[in-house]
Amino acid sequence: MKTSPGKIHFRRNTQNIPARIPGAVQSATKRFLALRDAAVNEYGAEHWQELRQIGHDLRLHTLEHLDTYLEVLEKNVESAGGQVQWARTAEEARNIVREIAQRRNVRRVVKAKSMATEEIGLNKDLQSAGISVLETDLGEFIVQLAGDSPSHITGPALHLRKEDIAELFHARLGVVAPPDAEQLSRIAAARLRHEFLVADMGISGGNFLVADTGTLVLVTNEGNGRMCATLPPVYVAVVGIEKIIPDWQSLAVMLTLLPRNATGQKMTAYISLIGGVNAASTEDGATEFHLVLLDNGRSEILRHRILRETLLCIRCGACLNICPVYNNVGGHVYGWVYSGPIGAILTPQLLGLRKAGELPFASTLCGACNDICPVKIPITEILLCLRQRALESATGAIGSQQTMLRLGAQATALALASSRLYGWGAQALRVIQLPFLRNGWLPRLPPPLNRWTNSRPLPAFRTDFRKWWRHRNHGSSKTWRTRARSIVNKADQAASALRAWYRRRT
Amino acid sequence: MTIRVQLFNTCLGENFYPGVLRDMVAVLERLGVECRMPEGQTCCGQPFYNSGLQQCARPPARHWLRVFGGTDGYIVAPSASCVGFVRRRYEGLFPEGSPEHTAVQEAAARTYEFTEFLTRVLQVTEVGAWFPHRVTYHTSCHLLREFGLRNEPKQLLRGVGGLELVPLTDEETCCGFGGSFSVIFPEVSKQIMEKKIQAIDNSGAEVVVAAETGCLMNIHGGLHKAQAPVRAMHLIQVLAQEDRGQRQGNGGR
Amino acid sequence: MTHRSLAAGSGASFPGAGARDEILFKVRGALSRRNDQLSPPPAWSVPSCPPECPQPGMERLLREIDNLGGITRQVKTRSELRSALVELAIAQGIQRATLWETRELAELRIGETLQGLGIRLVSPHADKSQLAECDLGVTGVDCALPETGTLLLCSSAVRPLSVSLLPRVHLAILGASVLRRDLAQALAEVRGRRAVCITGPSRTADIEMTLAVGVHGPRVLAVWALGTDFTPG
Numbered sequence: 007m008k009t010s011p012g013k014i015h016f017r018r019n020t021q022n023i024p025a026r027i028p029g030a031v032q033s034a035t036k037r038f039l040a041l042r043d044a045a046v047n048e049y050g051a052e053h054w055q056e057l058r059q060i061g062h063d064l065r066l067h068t069l070e071h072l073d074t075y076l077e078v079l080e081k082n083v084e085s086a087g088g089q090v091q092w093a094r095t096a097e098e099a100r101n102i103v104r105e106i107a108q109r110r111n112v113r114r115v116v117k118a119k120s121m122a123t124e125e126i127g128l129n130k131d132l133q134s135a136g137i138s139v140l141e142t143d144l145g146e147f148i149v150q151l152a153g154d155s156p157s158h159i160t161g162p163a164l165h166l167r168k169e170d171i172a173e174l175f176h177a178r179l180g181v182v183a184p185p186d187a188e189q190l191s192r193i194a195a196a197r198l199r200h201e202f203l204v205a206d207m208g209i210s211g212g213n214f215l216v217a218d219t220g221t222l223v224l225v226t227n228e229g230n231g232r233m234c235a236t237l238p239p240v241y242v243a244v245v246g247i248e249k250i251i252p253d254w255q256s257l258a259v260m261l262t263l264l265p266r267n268a269t270g271q272k273m274t275a276y277i278s279l280i281g282g283v284n285a286a287s288t289e290d291g292a293t294e295f296h297l298v299l300l301d302n303g304r305s306e307i308l309r310h311r312i313l314r315e316t317l318l319c320i321r322c323g324a325c326l327n328i329c330p331v332y333n334n335v336g337g338h339v340y341g342w343v344y345s346g347p348i349g350a351i352l353t354p355q356l357l358g359l360r361k362a363g364e365l366p367f368a369s370t371l372c373g374a375c376n377d378i379c380p381v382k383i384p385i386t387e388i389l390l391c392l393r394q395r396a397l398e399s400a401t402g403a404i405g406s407q408q409t410m411l412r413l414g415a416q417a418t419a420l421a422l423a424s425s426r427l428y429g430w431g432a433q434a435l436r437v438i439q440l441p442f443l444r445n446g447w448l449p450r451l452p453p454p455l456n457r458w459t460n461s462r463p464l465p466a467f468r469t470d471f472r473k474w475w476r477h478r479n480h481g482s483s484k485t486w487r488t489r490a491r492s493i494v495n496k497a498d499q500a501a502s503a504l505r506a507w508y509r510r511r512t
Numbered sequence: 513m514t515i516r517v518q519l520f521n522t523c524l525g526e527n528f529y530p531g532v533l534r535d536m537v538a539v540l541e542r543l544g545v546e547c548r549m550p551e552g553q554t555c556c557g558q559p560f561y562n563s564g565l566q567q568c569a570r571p572p573a574r575h576w577l578r579v580f581g582g583t584d585g586y587i588v589a590p591s592a593s594c595v596g597f598v599r600r601r602y603e604g605l606f607p608e609g610s611p612e613h614t615a616v617q618e619a620a621a622r623t624y625e626f627t628e629f630l631t632r633v634l635q636v637t638e639v640g641a642w643f644p645h646r647v648t649y650h651t652s653c654h655l656l657r658e659f660g661l662r663n664e665p666k667q668l669l670r671g672v673g674g675l676e677l678v679p680l681t682d683e684e685t686c687c688g689f690g691g692s693f694s695v696i697f698p699e700v701s702k703q704i705m706e707k708k709i710q711a712i713d714n715s716g717a718e719v720v721v722a723a724e725t726g727c728l729m730n731i732h733g734g735l736h737k738a739q740a741p742v743r744a745m746h747l748i749q750v751l752a753q754e755d756r757g758q759r760q761g762n763g764g765r
Numbered sequence: 766m767t768h769r770s771l772a773a774g775s776g777a778s779f780p781g782a783g784a785r786d787e788i789l790f791k792v793r794g795a796l797s798r799r800n801d802q803l804s805p806p807p808a809w810s811v812p813s814c815p816p817e818c819p820q821p822g823m824e825r826l827l828r829e830i831d832n833l834g835g836i837t838r839q840v841k842t843r844s845e846l847r848s849a850l851v852e853l854a855i856a857q858g859i860q861r862a863t864l865w866e867t868r869e870l871a872e873l874r875i876g877e878t879l880q881g882l883g884i885r886l887v888s889p890h891a892d893k894s895q896l897a898e899c900d901l902g903v904t905g906v907d908c909a910l911p912e913t914g915t916l917l918l919c920s921s922a923v924r925p926l927s928v929s930l931l932p933r934v935h936l937a938i939l940g941a942s943v944l945r946r947d948l949a950q951a952l953a954e955v956r957g958r959r960a961v962c963i964t965g966p967s968r969t970a971d972i973e974m975t976l977a978v979g980v981h982g983p984r985v986l987a988v989w990a991l992g993t994d995f996t997p998g
Binding site for chain 1: 521523526527528529530533534537549551552553554555557560561562563564565566567568569570571572574575579653654657658684685686688689690691692693694695696697698699700701702703704705707729730732733734736737
């Protein structure tokens with residue numbers, strides 16, 4: 007996956023999806039959602055809604071005071087013996103990590119899943135400096151072996167079947183394995199165990215940073231996070247600046263929301279609380295801990311009151327699971343690290359609308375994501391805001407057709423503001439459609455309307471409602487007398503209008 | 513005092529499903545409501561707003577306010593997305609203190625979606641309809657999530673004589689219309705629609721009902737293309753169905 | 766690297782200082798607050814188990830852990846503890862073990878019992894490669910959350926982290942005194958310390974959503990609850 011891709015052609019991508027993707031994605035997301043529903047019901051639906059609101063308010067509060075919390079966090083991490091580095095850009099972050107590695111003669115890195123490190127393209131950078139980087143999250147390990155890219159926030163390899171994975175292990179690891187999930191997991195675990203023990207450096211992301219004690223929190227299931235953070239002598243965590251929460255009480259809220267909403271677990275198997283001002287000095291665990299705070303466009307997102315809420319995200323992946331678009335196209339079509347609804351709002355804000363201008367439109371605005379988000383991000387509001395930015399400013403977000411589109415839209419808008427033009431337009435369309443009409447349907451229309459008719463016909467255009475309304479209100483018998491009266495009335499009205507207009511002119 | 517309703521046709525309703533509007537009048541009048549129709553109405557402007565051209569939504573919005581602002585009674589539409597647009601977005605289109613802004617606050621407060629109007633204002637769930645068929649219901653996104661009308665449309669359907677309501681798998685999943693989405697990303701829209709058609713087919717229903725003209729247009733077209741034997745109807749059309757024999761016997765209501 | 770904090774809203778573009786200052790400057794500028802005052806976060810409380818609900822206890826804890834694939838048992842007497850260790854050693858083929866050097870475990874004489882079974886004891890401070898060869902790691906528990914089946918283990922000089930991470934089998938021994946009502950209560954107690962919350966053995970469903978238990982962390986999680994009248998003496 008490219009660090010910073012070129013322009014993301016969402017539509018083009020959706021025209022080239024392998025046939026098995028929707029099925030594979032849907033069977034995974036269906037399961038995630040069923041597990042989530044059970045967990046939420048057990049918690050209590052009403053309590054859950056209260057908790058979501060608390061989660062939202064807490065995260066928003068933190069963002070609104072982000073500068074202060076960042077300083078508090080830094081102070082606490084350092085007083086606990088950790089080192090804090092700040093990265094303005096992806097490049098700066100890569101440089102920082104690479105320099106740490108080179109200073110300590112690191113040859114082998116073990117890495118726990120981290121979207122932030124994918125965002126900055128860390129692996130490739132380290133590898134080109136001659137440092138081997140091994141993904142240790144099972145899904146990421148598989149995806150790395152395949153030379154592929156992750157397709158879902160919490161299940162990176164969900165687009166692959168076990169047969170594909172067995173074949174992959176055979177080809178790349180030289181192991182003959184049956185297409186059985188448990189056995190394949192054991193094979194991967196055995197391979198990785200040795201690597202954990204000999205690695206020079208562990209790298210991970212971070213789910214939360216607790217400001218008031220300088221604690222890094224990792225929420226995981228497999229144990230590889232613990233391995234990466236404990237076994238190698240040097241440990242580096244790359245975390246977005248927006249991942250801060252104020253205190254341990256907030257942590258309790260977040261840890262109640264995240265596992266349930268993501269995978270329906272009440273708690274994940276391991277939640278590691280790393281560093282912290284009250285940590286007794288331990289013999290085991292890394293001797294050197296570096297926290298790299300990543301900006302890479304986040305501080306810019308903070309500016310706008312609505313767009314800012316994009317940063318509330320705790321990366322649970324539930325919005326992907328419920329999204330009708332994601333469920334039919336999978337993650338790769340979103341062209342970068344983040345996919346689904348969160349991808350549609352975050353990618354354009356990190357990469358810019360010039361590159362990712364199609365993404366805010368890749369939504370039916372059904373709003374299911376808003377309802378499932380554990381911290382109540384107003385995703386559809388943000389989409390609408392980004393759509394406006396994409397079109398109304400000169401970002402060229404949708405290419406050269408943008409000016410034409412805007413002119414066309416403006417003309418239509420003015421027409422719709424006039425009852426007369428609207429009426430004439432309707433009459434005109436009723437006539438224009440005639441050659442295309444088949445039994446009350448329009449099954450084939452010329453471009454651009456063929457975008458609709460390629461998939462299903464348009465119903466025939468009708469103008470009979472007003473006629474019907476007038477007919478029933480003004481009587482059914484139109485005698486010559488009533489017709490004549492109506493003509494005279496109309497003539498009279500026209501004459502008065504003309505007189506009034508003439509008077510205004512002089 | 514008779515309740516008066518100003519018909520808010522909606523551009524999709526008027527231009528593609530005039531039968532739904534006629535039926536809306538029939539049902540309202542059956543309930544003793546007086547209907548008026550402001551002739552000058554056009555389109556509320558929603559497609560522009562949702563497509564990111566929020567400036568372009570102003571002229572149609574201004575026009576809508578001119579047409580409906582001077583009226584009295586309730587303003588009722590057969591579409592939640594249009595009503596939602598007027599109630600939620602119109603205010604933001606005009607600066608505070610402007611005459612349009614004031615007009616919005618007055619008009620939006622009495623603008624309702626049809627099922628909302630029936631169940632929450634008139635507080636009826638039975639309208640004397642008769643439709644002896646197996647029916648399944650597709651939940652439209654705006655109606656569900658913006659208006660919170662999850663059970664009310666089904667209550668109305670259950671109040672219809674002879675009607676058997678069968679469940680629809682993934683009934684709350686979007687049908688894939690999404691307004692301009694259907695023409696910006698037609699391939700994805702088609703895929704989502706086909707899933708919905710599949711679910712409708714599997715439900716065993718003779719008729720699928722939707723309370724939103726956009727969804728209806730999408731599903732109706734999809735069923736036709738798939739040559740599925742299932743009919744697609746607007747909820748209002750079902751409510752307008754009467755037992756002809758019964759009605760004649762009673763001399764009507 | 767300077768730690769000077771900048772006046773809010775200074776407006777001007779940032780003249781070449783470090784990344785830290787620039788990021789903080791941009792953040793402040795984006796927020797455009799009037800002052801630097803941090804209003805404290807409101808006292809959020811997590812609505813946990815409804816008050817009418819009886820406080821979940823040891824039974825609930827063990828049941829939750831069982832559901833997650835852990836192996837639990839209640840141990841009432843010293844001799845029961847001994848036989849349980851024998852059973853575990855045989856069932857799991859334990860040859861090498863390591864344990865926390867805490868007073869609690871010492872009083873239970875876990876180490877001696879294991880040695881008596883011919884099991885080689887490895888120091889918890891040994892090199893990680895040696896700890897990785899251990900079949901069994903024995904720890905205590907600092908807090909336990911019955912509602913979720915979670916064990917909270919803090920680390921310290923006598924409680925190295927690797928004991929609950931590297932061996933193939935993790936045995937956690939606890940008494941009723943570590944039970945806590947909910948996560949908020951437990952976290953408040955261990956605030957700022959290095960710790961791990963363990964909820965069942967490690968797992969993954971990354972391959973076609975099929976659950977595989979025991980991945981990198983210990984494959985077996987055994988949790989033994991000492992009876993309330995268990996006396997080590």
